[in-house]
Amino acid sequence: MKNLLGLLVLLLLLVSCRYPREEGQISALKENTNLEVFADSVALERLPVKNSFTYLHKGDRVVVAELNVHATDSVDSIWVKVAHSQEVQGWIRQSELVQNFVPSDSISQFIHFFSDTHASYFVIIFFVFVGVWLFRVFRKKQLQLVYFNDIDSVYPLFLCLLMAYSATLYESMQVFVPETWQYYYFNPTLSPFNVPVILSVFLLSIWVFIIVFLAVLDDLFRQLTPSAAVFYLLGLMSCCIFCYFFFILTTHFYVGYLFLAVFTGICFQRMRHSMGYRYRCGNCGRKIKEKGECPYCGAINQ
Structure with a gap:
């Protein structure tokens, strides 16, 4: 996690050094678009x-x-x-x-498609998750969910945090510099270089999101059965989409930055607490901070 954060800071410094200023630009459009x-x-x-x-x-x-x-x-x-x-x-x-x-660019087509249909997709995913959750509760099976009954990994919670930051950055551009987002919409790129700083940070957050998502998949399918992993991914997807809509809505009314600070504090406190467990009990399998007697089952770990 520390290496990942260090890489994020390093890339942010690199992209911040290259801020294109196009003098005399009269339009977000270019000829031959x-x-x-x-x-x-x-x-x-x-x-x-x-x-x-x-x-x-x-x-x-x-x-x-x-x-x-x-x-x-x-x-x-x-x-x-x-x-x-x-x-x-x-x-x-x-x-x-x-x-x-x-x-007609594929990136712009994706942005347009997602902007027009994300609300309906959110409702569908949310209610599918709720239906599956109720069905599993009815069958009296344990349901693992990010933060509440999480897997042994800090990446799922970090993924939700990245989604919150990306949503806040996106809405900040819509509120404060809409012309920057319009220019990107008509001149899309996946590279965080040679674009305004706020776009660099936004694109960088998307790339880090993809990397962390791959880390989540690796941890998830090593710790859970395929069926349990699918249920967990559905719940994680619902959490990420909820973060997306919540921080877009609150940032539009300028209170999203306060919620983001609180959410960041909660996430890092939980992740630091999770990383404090260095060992696992050989009897019950629960995580413990140090060797010796397990506080859960009483077994002695040496």
């Missing part, structure tokens, strides 16, 4: 001819051909020319484009 219409229909103006329009429909793919600034436009000064074909092309305000188009 591929987009896809997700609205039912979109009207494009055939400028400079006034009141002349061409229409795109859901699923149509276009490319950004040109950007221009109309300083006299009181609605949106940035206009974007997109082309579907040689015959079908026209201009649209950037604000309207953002509302009706999604980049």
Whole structure:
């Protein structure tokens, strides 16, 4: 755990040293960006001819051909020319484009898909977990759950903490620097380098989340049977999604940072307590802090 935290701090220092500042950038969009219409229909103006329009429909793919600034436009000064074909092309305000188009890049498609459907997925996963939990309780079988009846590993709780931090960072960008997230949405990357610091930290938290998740799987399937591991993963998934929604909602109202500080303290206290047990009783298998008499079954461990 200490090595993992040290690596996180080192990478954060490295990415913080490279903060790109693009002077004169007028738009999150760039020329030759591929987009896809997700609205039912979109009207494009055939400028400079006034009141002349061409229409795109859901699923149509276009490319950004040109950007221009109309300083006299009181609605949106940035206009974007997109082309579907040689015959079908026209201009649209950037604000309207953002509302009706999604980049065809796989990362942006994932962000758009998750943003539109995560609430329903959360409800489904949560109620599946509750149903399975009630069924197992009814059958009087023990259910292991992160924090309450956890496995012998600090990684599941650390995974929930990472999800809380990622959600807080995501919502912080939405509240304080929405243009940064919009720029990333139209110019996605998996690299934490050559992006603004807050994006570097966010992307870094995602990579660390993946690494810790692999560590969870390794510990989980070594300690539990496959069926018990599946139930535990379902519960862990529900906990992570709950953390995601809870910290997004509370950060939007600026109290999420206080909850995050409290949650961090609780998690590290629990993880430090778990790491304090260096031995395991040879009779009952419970973790003990030192050799000698087991406080649970009374067996002598030497």
